[in-house]
Amino acid sequence: MTLSHFIDRRKNPKGKSLGNRQRFLKRARAQIKDAVNKSLRDRSMKEIDKGEKISIPSKSTAEPRFRLDPQKGSREIVHPGNKEFGKGDRIKKPPKGAGKGKGKDASDSGDGEDNFQFTLTQDEFLDIFFEDLELPNLVKRSLKEIKSTAFKRAGVTVSGSPTNMNLIRTMRNAHGRRLALHRPSTREMNDLKERLFQLERIAQPGAEQIAEIKDIIAKLEDMEARRRWAPFIDPLDVRYNAFEPTPVETTAAVMFCLMDVSGSMGEREKDLAKRFYMLLYLFLKRRYEKVDVVFIRHTHHAEEVDEETFFYSRQSGGTVVSTALDKMLEVQKRYRASDWNIYVAQASDGFTQSGDAKRCVEILNEAVMPISQYYAYIEILDERELEVFSDADSGAELWRAYRTFAPAWPNFAQTRIATPSDIFPVFRELFAKDKRRAA
Amino acid sequence: MTPVAADPELVFSDSDWNFETLDRTLAAISDIALNDLKLDIYPNQIEIISSEQMLDAYSSHGMPLMYNHWSFGKHFARDQTLYQKGYQGLAYEIVINSNPCIAYLMEENSMTMQALVMAHASFGHNHFFKNNYLFRQWTDADGILPYLDFAKKYITKCEDEYGFEEVEAILDAAHALMDQGVFRYNRPPRLSEADRMAKLAARAKHEEMTFNDLWRTLPNIDEDDEEKEERQAEVRNIKLPEENILYFIEKASPVLRPWQRELVRIVRNVSQYFYPQKQTKVMNEGCATFVHHYIMNELYDRGQIGEGAIMEFLHSHSSVVFQPEFDDPRYSGINPYALGFAMMEDIKRICEDPKDEDREWFPEIAGTGAWRDVLKNAWANYRDESFILQYLSPKLMRSLHMFAIADNAKETHVEVSAIHDEAGYRRVRDRLAAMYDIGVHEPNIQVTGANLDGDRILHLRHDVQNGRLLTDKTKDAVLTHIETLWGHEVNLEEAPA
Numbered sequence: 001m002t003l004s005h006f007i008d009r010r011k012n013p014k015g016k017s018l019g020n021r022q023r024f025l026k027r028a029r030a031q032i033k034d035a036v037n038k039s040l041r042d043r044s045m046k047e048i049d050k051g052e053k054i055s056i057p058s059k060s061t062a063e064p065r066f067r068l069d070p071q072k073g074s075r076e077i078v079h080p081g082n083k084e085f086g087k088g089d090r091i092k093k094p095p096k097g098a099g100k101g102k103g104k105d106a107s108d109s110g111d112g113e114d115n116f117q118f119t120l121t122q123d124e125f126l127d128i129f130f131e132d133l134e135l136p137n138l139v140k141r142s143l144k145e146i147k148s149t150a151f152k153r154a155g156v157t158v159s160g161s162p163t164n165m166n167l168i169r170t171m172r173n174a175h176g177r178r179l180a181l182h183r184p185s186t187r188e189m190n191d192l193k194e195r196l197f198q199l200e201r202i203a204q205p206g207a208e209q210i211a212e213i214k215d216i217i218a219k220l221e222d223m224e225a226r227r228r229w230a231p232f233i234d235p236l237d238v239r240y241n242a243f244e245p246t247p248v249e250t251t252a253a254v255m256f257c258l259m260d261v262s263g264s265m266g267e268r269e270k271d272l273a274k275r276f277y278m279l280l281y282l283f284l285k286r287r288y289e290k291v292d293v294v295f296i297r298h299t300h301h302a303e304e305v306d307e308e309t310f311f312y313s314r315q316s317g318g319t320v321v322s323t324a325l326d327k328m329l330e331v332q333k334r335y336r337a338s339d340w341n342i343y344v345a346q347a348s349d350g351f352t353q354s355g356d357a358k359r360c361v362e363i364l365n366e367a368v369m370p371i372s373q374y375y376a377y378i379e380i381l382d383e384r385e386l387e388v389f390s391d392a393d394s395g396a397e398l399w400r401a402y403r404t405f406a407p408a409w410p411n412f413a414q415t416r417i418a419t420p421s422d423i424f425p426v427f428r429e430l431f432a433k434d435k436r437r438a439a
Numbered sequence: 440m441t442p443v444a445a446d447p448e449l450v451f452s453d454s455d456w457n458f459e460t461l462d463r464t465l466a467a468i469s470d471i472a473l474n475d476l477k478l479d480i481y482p483n484q485i486e487i488i489s490s491e492q493m494l495d496a497y498s499s500h501g502m503p504l505m506y507n508h509w510s511f512g513k514h515f516a517r518d519q520t521l522y523q524k525g526y527q528g529l530a531y532e533i534v535i536n537s538n539p540c541i542a543y544l545m546e547e548n549s550m551t552m553q554a555l556v557m558a559h560a561s562f563g564h565n566h567f568f569k570n571n572y573l574f575r576q577w578t579d580a581d582g583i584l585p586y587l588d589f590a591k592k593y594i595t596k597c598e599d600e601y602g603f604e605e606v607e608a609i610l611d612a613a614h615a616l617m618d619q620g621v622f623r624y625n626r627p628p629r630l631s632e633a634d635r636m637a638k639l640a641a642r643a644k645h646e647e648m649t650f651n652d653l654w655r656t657l658p659n660i661d662e663d664d665e666e667k668e669e670r671q672a673e674v675r676n677i678k679l680p681e682e683n684i685l686y687f688i689e690k691a692s693p694v695l696r697p698w699q700r701e702l703v704r705i706v707r708n709v710s711q712y713f714y715p716q717k718q719t720k721v722m723n724e725g726c727a728t729f730v731h732h733y734i735m736n737e738l739y740d741r742g743q744i745g746e747g748a749i750m751e752f753l754h755s756h757s758s759v760v761f762q763p764e765f766d767d768p769r770y771s772g773i774n775p776y777a778l779g780f781a782m783m784e785d786i787k788r789i790c791e792d793p794k795d796e797d798r799e800w801f802p803e804i805a806g807t808g809a810w811r812d813v814l815k816n817a818w819a820n821y822r823d824e825s826f827i828l829q830y831l832s833p834k835l836m837r838s839l840h841m842f843a844i845a846d847n848a849k850e851t852h853v854e855v856s857a858i859h860d861e862a863g864y865r866r867v868r869d870r871l872a873a874m875y876d877i878g879v880h881e882p883n884i885q886v887t888g889a890n891l892d893g894d895r896i897l898h899l900r901h902d903v904q905n906g907r908l909l910t911d912k913t914k915d916a917v918l919t920h921i922e923t924l925w926g927h928e929v930n931l932e933e934a935p936a
Binding site for chain 1 (some may be wrong): 458461462465469471482483484485486487488489491492494495498501508509510513516517519520523543546561593603607611614615617618619634654692755762763764765766767770773791794831840841842843844845846848850851852853854855856857858859860862863867870871873874880881884901902903904905906907908909910911912913917922
């Protein structure tokens with residue numbers, strides 16, 4: 001029939017409300033941020049890549065309308081389902097706040113007191129979560145503040161250094177000028193000279209020949225003069241390749257994960273470390289276009305391994321932390337500090353061969369810290385230990401050694417964790433925006 | 440797959456739908472709707488959409504096009520959460536009062552549901568939209584989609600030109616006054632969007648012909664003298680008190696710029712467009728439910744749908760018209776589907792099989808058998824309030840056990856003022872009708888004056904009925920919004936009418 005027809009819209013683009021959603025999120029930004037921060041406390045790490053249901057006070061996004069106050073005046077309402085009432089029956093009102101079951105209309109329009117609940121997508125959640133966290137030295141080499149520059153061709157100029165001379169352009173200009181100014185060519189001159197020599201070789205030239213010689217000499221002089229004011233190459237012809245220094249964003253980061261895998265590091269410790277690395281990775285991934293991760297594990301010697309091995313295979317041996325730092329510097333040669341933002345995250349239970357801590361500090365001071373954007377050291381303890389070491393100044397050898405040199409480097413952070421729930425607060429503390437100012 | 444030997448008469452035998460069965464079913468449905476019920480409809484445009492698209496449609500009043508505003512994003516966020524957590528299902532359909540009449544069917548629906556939805560939306564609602572006097576008078580089915588298209592583009596342009604915040608401030612304020620942005624009683628001076636659209640189209644055409652990129656300055660910042668003169672003439676024509684506050688502000692506000700007036704006008708027009716729907720919930724849903732119920736049963740009687748389909752239909756139908764009683768935890772007022780459907784079935788009964796009581800109450804229709812004509816007349820000429828006042832029968836009040844409760848805020852007790860008995864029928868019917876009178880349950884606020892040459896204070900008056908004042912929770916917030924639009928002090932007085 002012609003009166004009706006079907007249209008299949010299922011293939012139409014979805015997300016028509018995306019624009020409205022962004023407007024809404026922007027509008028409720030402050031409240032949403034509060035809600036996100038609150039929800040972080042009870043959030044387990046695994047949930048970081050999930051959306052989050054949050055609830056904000058509906059007041060912030062209320063759409064007020066004039067409404068009649070249900071608490072004032074009189075009205076008459078018809079209900080269905082009468083069982084025992086007769087006309088004139090009086091029924092005591094339920095006490096205030098007991099819910100009359102008539103609140104539907106008010107909350108529907110969003111001006112009720114209750115909260116407004118909705119779900120944030122993972123992206124939205126993370127964006128808000130990261131908003132006030134920034135890696136400390138991003139200030140120094142952040143995306144906005146561009147450090148490295150590259151020279152880019154920018155056409156030709158009339159001045160420059162001889163090494164940049166553009167031969168083709170120069171010669172073309174010269175050629176054109178020579179043609180325009182009728183510069184006598186060398187061959188033309190040589191032909192005339194040849195003829196002159198022939199004439200001069202004649203022992204007794206006739207009057208006609210003498211006249212020709214004179215004529216040639218005059219011509220040659222004229223040509224010489226011409227060639228002098230129309231040189232083969234004039235400074236006017238010379239062109240140079242121009243280069244302009246163009247800032248290049250450093251959009252790549254490399255993250256070194258150093259971990260002690262000796263016997264003293266059990267599954268629990270590794271698991272904690274892994275969560276910390278994951279979060280750091282997630283953070284870097286959002287900041288940089290490209291993030292490389294290098295895994296270096298160490299016992300008494302260090303090696304670069306893949307992720308699987310890093311987290312799951314065991315090794316026995318002593319513990320020499322400085323080997324990992326040496327290894328890191330060796331691998332770092334693949335990542336030039338001018339092109340890569342270097343982040344180092346080290347996890348350990350804090351034990352190292354006696355005397356090694358001093359060497360670690362040396363390496364850090366001299367080689368690692370100057371090229372690193374950020375160096376995070378986390379010491380994984382068990383909960384009992386954490387209580388014992390509640391004072392930041394006491395601790396294992398490595399901890400104490402780091403404590404002494406840390407103040408010199410604002411981009412160095414060290415902290416202790418014992419349970420998964422410690423990680424988030426620690427993470428925030430480590431990367432808090434004003435950390436540098438506070439330090 | 441072994442095909443089940445299907446009855447060749449059946450228009451579908453599978454719960455999965457495809458376009459072939461949809462076509463067959465639609466043909467069977469429209470045969471009943473047009474030749475038996477003799478419905479009068481706009482052409483149908485039935486669109487199959489996914490659940491995400493349904494959610495999208497939800498957030499913007501169900502319109503296929505809507506301008507951008509954060510509140511739609513908020514509604515979307517809420518609906519999405521409720522839907523994804525399983526607290527709330529999606530409607531099976533959305534239907535739009537436009538010509539052609541656009542109905543959305545969700546792809547998740549079973550074939551039976553698609554049949555139900557087509558009968559409900561594309562014939563029931565469609566007939567109501569086309570014939571009910573409120574819709575005919577106050578909305579323009581031909582013009583709404585082009586108008587919304589214009590509105591969306593215009594607002595986007597304004598956002599580009601003046602920034603999100605500027606536009607948002609005006610829209611927020613105008614939205615707060617949406618309920619006070621309609622003409623309830625007298626026709627607006629220029630309601631028909633067709634004229635306006637024609638004017639706009641002519642202007643657009645003229646611009647196209649004289650297009651010059653350098654002159655592309657729309658939306659313009661200042662109005663020229665001619666426009667100003669025209670607007671002030673309109674202001675002078677407004678007779679106070681004026682019930683349409685948005686209209687008054689749009690014309691008379693001393694501070695709004697032309698593009699801001701246009702935004703206010705857009706909000707006002709959208710509000711006006713939805714105004715008839717607010718007044719005909721019971722009738723509109725009742726009509727659609729009655730139609731789908733009749734058609735589905737007729738399909739079954741004609742052998743065009745099977746046992747399974749009719750059982751599935753009855754299951755969803757009965758949940759649609761379920762009316763919990765007042766002491767049920769699920770109770771949240773009267774279900775318009777239930778009331779409308781029950782009343783219309785009741786009218787059919789009165790026409791076909793009246794009792795003495797019905798003959799006494801409804802002498803004109805009882806026993807005539809012409810229920811089709813009676814219903815069509817009702818659908819065309821009534822709104823909820825008048826429909827209930829006219830057609831709610833004692834029998835229905837009894838079977839729903841209706842009773843009226845008088846509630847005075849000052850007293851500690853409520854009083855049962857009438858029940859479903861001989862003495863109470865009229866009072867119950869009266870009170871129920873009043874509940875659907877927008878004039879009673881929405882505040883009646885009017886512009887009483889504004890001295891445009893003097894202090895420029897905008898005076899509003901709330902005609903208080905039965906001592907029902909405005910709630911303080913929102914009053915001040917809305918007044919602040921009005922001040923944004925008016926630019927000067929706003930004074931609201933609440934006094935008994």
